[in-house]
Amino acid sequence: MKIVVAIKQVPARDSQLRIASSGKRVEEADFSYEINEPDAYALEAGLQFKETHGGEVVALCAGPARVRQTILEALAKGADRAIHIEEEDPGALDPLATARLLAAALRSEAPDLVLTGLQSDDLGCGQTGPILAELLGLPHATIVMQVEKHDGGIRVKRELEDGWFQHVEMPLPALLTIQSGISKLRYATLMGIRKAKTKEVRRVTAAGLGVAGPEGAPAASVTMERLYLPQRTKHAQLFEGSPREAAAQLVEKLRFEARVI
Amino acid sequence: MSILAVMEQRGGAWNRMSFETLAAAQQLARELDTTASAAVLGQSIGGLAGELASKHLERVYAVEHELLQDYAPDAYTIALRQLVEQAKPSIVLFPHTYQVRDFLPKLATSLGRVAVSDAVSHRVDHGQVVLVRQLFQGKVNVDMRFAGDAPHFASLQAGAYRADQLAGSGPRAAPAVEVVTPRLSTSDIRTRPLELFRESQRAVELGAAEIIVSVGRGIKEAGNLPLIEKLAEALGAEVGASRPICDAGWLPMERQVGSSGQTVAPKMYMAIGISGAIQHLVGMKGSRTVVAINKDPDAPIFEAADYGIVGDLFQVVPELIEALHKPK
Numbered sequence: 001m002k003i004v005v006a007i008k009q010v011p012a013r014d015s016q017l018r019i020a021s022s023g024k025r026v027e028e029a030d031f032s033y034e035i036n037e038p039d040a041y042a043l044e045a046g047l048q049f050k051e052t053h054g055g056e057v058v059a060l061c062a063g064p065a066r067v068r069q070t071i072l073e074a075l076a077k078g079a080d081r082a083i084h085i086e087e088e089d090p091g092a093l094d095p096l097a098t099a100r101l102l103a104a105a106l107r108s109e110a111p112d113l114v115l116t117g118l119q120s121d122d123l124g125c126g127q128t129g130p131i132l133a134e135l136l137g138l139p140h141a142t143i144v145m146q147v148e149k150h151d152g153g154i155r156v157k158r159e160l161e162d163g164w165f166q167h168v169e170m171p172l173p174a175l176l177t178i179q180s181g182i183s184k185l186r187y188a189t190l191m192g193i194r195k196a197k198t199k200e201v202r203r204v205t206a207a208g209l210g211v212a213g214p215e216g217a218p219a220a221s222v223t224m225e226r227l228y229l230p231q232r233t234k235h236a237q238l239f240e241g242s243p244r245e246a247a248a249q250l251v252e253k254l255r256f257e258a259r260v261i
Numbered sequence: 262m263s264i265l266a267v268m269e270q271r272g273g274a275w276n277r278m279s280f281e282t283l284a285a286a287q288q289l290a291r292e293l294d295t296t297a298s299a300a301v302l303g304q305s306i307g308g309l310a311g312e313l314a315s316k317h318l319e320r321v322y323a324v325e326h327e328l329l330q331d332y333a334p335d336a337y338t339i340a341l342r343q344l345v346e347q348a349k350p351s352i353v354l355f356p357h358t359y360q361v362r363d364f365l366p367k368l369a370t371s372l373g374r375v376a377v378s379d380a381v382s383h384r385v386d387h388g389q390v391v392l393v394r395q396l397f398q399g400k401v402n403v404d405m406r407f408a409g410d411a412p413h414f415a416s417l418q419a420g421a422y423r424a425d426q427l428a429g430s431g432p433r434a435a436p437a438v439e440v441v442t443p444r445l446s447t448s449d450i451r452t453r454p455l456e457l458f459r460e461s462q463r464a465v466e467l468g469a470a471e472i473i474v475s476v477g478r479g480i481k482e483a484g485n486l487p488l489i490e491k492l493a494e495a496l497g498a499e500v501g502a503s504r505p506i507c508d509a510g511w512l513p514m515e516r517q518v519g520s521s522g523q524t525v526a527p528k529m530y531m532a533i534g535i536s537g538a539i540q541h542l543v544g545m546k547g548s549r550t551v552v553a554i555n556k557d558p559d560a561p562i563f564e565a566a567d568y569g570i571v572g573d574l575f576q577v578v579p580e581l582i583e584a585l586h587k588p589k
Binding site: 011013014015017019026094095096099118121122123124125126127128129130131133134135139140141142143159160161162163164165166167168169170171180181182184218219220221222223224225226227228229230232233235236237238239240243244246247248250251253254258260261 | 334335338358359360362363364365366367369370371373374375376377378379391395396397398399400401402403404405406407408409410413451452453454455456457458459460472496504505507508509510514520521522523524528529549550552553557559563564566567568569570571572573576577579580581583584585587
């Protein structure tokens with residue numbers, strides 16, 4: 001059983017965001033980065049599946065040199081090896097272009113199961129998984145909470161809205177996008193961290209994968225025109241001063257203005 | 262040029278978000294001086310299609326097939342691709358539901374397009390549509406413009422458009438319902454959907470609570486929850502939570518407010534250490550009075566709030582409890 005988990009490195013959740021003067025990107029100079037949280041759960045699901053059914057877990061990540069840290073973390077947690085698609089500016093790619101890169105690397109691996117997070121914490125398109133499934137000709141399910149082997153294939157539990165769930169069965173190979181929070185994330189052990197450095201990381205480039213550069217790529221059907229900070233339509237009354245003063249003002253307003261307590 | 266809204270139904274019942282999408286399609290059609298049509302997929306959906314025929318639309322497509330009875334991404338992708346090829350819409354709009362998230366990227370890819378997912382608004386610029394979507398959990402906006410040839414695809418965020426602005430067909434002739442039978446065979450469908458189910462009976466009906474104190478990531482660890490419980494007690498409130506808190510098992514799932522949890526509309530909703538991701542906001546935006554306590558002044562929750570305190574919850578909440586215990 002070969003499981004490939006596609007992971008993304010994203011700016012840390014509490015990063016201060018500023019827009020670059022070009023209006024085309026956010027200023028990355030003082031960011032710290034971390035693994036996209038849903039992808040961390042996809043990795044966890046992959047590692048658990050391997051522990052139960054045997055096989056191999058391969059981490060797949062596209063990005064510049066900085067993503068090595070995220071790859072190393074995946075290896076330290078238990079991925080057997082990794083593929084790093086060297087891509088200087090993944091933020092400039094649309095979801096289809098990103099998925100084309102990942103698909104090219106996945107084809108040569110011919111995995112039984114492809115896992116990824118349901119969406120990224122930065123761009124949040126939530127599209128990479130289903131696009132990959134279409135490019136690779138795989139059956140898929142999204143927002144998956146649980147994966148079990150079943151009848152030569154798999155049976156997954158999908159989350160729907162309003163507290164509903166559904167089981168879906170499908171043959172392998174298949175692609176799943178994993179929901180955050182489906183189980184506890186493991187920490188890397190000291191031993192894991194030491195071993196990670198000896199594990200194989202295969203570096204490939206778009207050209208090496210046979211994916212055309214910007215000139216040869218099919219024309220994009222959407223363009224990112226401008227990034228900007230949203231106009232805050234705040235009408236909230238904010239209470240300032242010390243915590244004690246602010247709390248007293250809030251209680252006063254709740255009692256005598258909103259009259260809700 | 263024309264606009265097509267793809268509606269969502271399950272077992273003959275509408276997903277209400279579809280009507281927001283329908284209203285958006287009408288609005289776009291007006292602004293672009295073109296027509297809006299609607300499509301619904303399923304089996305035995307004549308009644309639903311008939312309902313759409315009372316709206317101001319050019320055409321209603323009833324895409325019927327026994328293999329569309331239960332949702333499967335393969336079947337929906339194939340059927341919609343055929344519909345799009347037949348109806349030739351310029352822009353196809355969807356509600357950004359869990360189901361649409363499952364198949365729309367696949368559909369767009371099969372036609373060599375990229376869909377704009379989870380758009381929150383639009384404007385028309387030189388006869389072209391510019392869609393706005395949110396990045397970094399709502400902290401940054403981006404304008405997206407369609408390029409190249411139609412068709413173009415977009416899904417719309419819950420609450421971004423108002424279903425109550427839907428226009429009826431009025432004095433003009435009602436749109437004709439066109440039944441479309443897609444070419445589908447069982448071998449096209451690789452996944453097998455089983456029955457829908459709920460985990461357990463809910464012991465807590467947050468929907469009935471008058472006051473809800475909800476807690477999010479800002480609480481940092483389970484050991485800090487008694488602070489929130491004390492505040493809830495002082496207010497006579499139920500305790501709710503954002504998704505990460507329930508995912509971590511710190512509070513039971515039945516206390517989760519948001520698109521995957523409960524939808525609430527209490528007299529007062531107090532969000533503590535909750536940044537206000539859209540998935541949470543859709544679950545509580547009907548609340549009469551919203552209070553937010555958060556250390557990040559840019560947290561989207563403040564946009565949904567009537568009253569707010571920007572500050573450290575570990576300092577503010579104890580003071581709040583004390584203030585509540587003081588006599589009026």
